[in-house]
Amino acid sequence: MISFELYYSQLVILITVIWITLRVVVAIKNKGVNVKRELQLLPVYCCILLIARFVYFPMETEDGHVFPLKFNSGKVWPFWINWKPIEHMFDEYDEWLINIIGNVAMFIPVGIVWPFCFQKLDRIWKTVLAGFLLSLFIEISQLLFYQRISDVDDLIMNTTGTLIGALIYFGVRRLKRRFGEAP
Numbered sequence: 001m002i003s004f005e006l007y008y009s010q011l012v013i014l015i016t017v018i019w020i021t022l023r024v025v026v027a028i029k030n031k032g033v034n035v036k037r038e039l040q041l042l043p044v045y046c047c048i049l050l051i052a053r054f055v056y057f058p059m060e061t062e063d064g065h066v067f068p069l070k071f072n073s074g075k076v077w078p079f080w081i082n083w084k085p086i087e088h089m090f091d092e093y094d095e096w097l098i099n100i101i102g103n104v105a106m107f108i109p110v111g112i113v114w115p116f117c118f119q120k121l122d123r124i125w126k127t128v129l130a131g132f133l134l135s136l137f138i139e140i141s142q143l144l145f146y147q148r149i150s151d152v153d154d155l156i157m158n159t160t161g162t163l164i165g166a167l168i169y170f171g172v173r174r175l176k177r178r179f180g181e182a183p
Contacts, residue, residue, distance in 0.1 A: 005068035008057050012049060019045050043113045054106055055138050055154075103157035104164065107131055111165020124166045131162025 023041075027033045057066045110131045115121040121130055135158035139151070 003070075005070050006056075007068045008053060008066045011052055011056065011069070015045075015048060015052060019048075041117055043109070044117050047109050047113055050109075051106055051134075051138070054102065056142070100157060103154055104161040107135065107158040107161030108165040108168070110134065111162040111167070112169045113165075115166060115169050124163070124170050127166040127169070128159060128163050131166075132159045135159055135162075 023038065053066075056069050060067065111127055114130055115127045118130075121127045132155070135155050138158075139155055
């Protein structure tokens with residue numbers, strides 16, 4: 001049986017190492033570093049770190065410390081999955097409204113930042129699809145951690161947040177174009 005705990009600080013280091021490695025590969029491929037592009041991509045990195053904090057780690061803290069994410073190969077199966085949409089979204093528990101608002105709000109920056117940073121996300125539907133796929137990746141990856149529940153409602157709320165963000169981004173872009181300002 002394999003068992004380990006993953007702390008948020010460790011996940012930040014892992015994400016940072018992956019991010020830097022990818023950016024170095026891009027720099028090698030492009031035969032140089034585009035500092036402006038790297039600075040433009042920093043909000044994407046920040047979105048990933050913020051989302052990782054809230055989707056993998058409990059909100060509760062102990063003495064200001066976030067509880068670790070626990071993996072135990074003996075407890076992975078059966079997976080904890082809620083397949084029924086909206087069935088538990090409005091269940092009466094203390095933080096149900098915070099859960100809904102948080103899941104939506106957490107992905108609004110994805111809908112704003114990602115199309116700004118990635119030219120291929122040039123349509124609302126492409127941006128929403130990217131947010132959906134990010135959320136799907138998260139829900140699938142949560143299957144490995146017995147404390148987490150993969151929930152179709154989270155997928156719906158996260159995608160809704162991406163849609164709201166995309167509507168804001170593309171709406172502002174359209175207004176800028178209409179009034180003669182280049183995006």
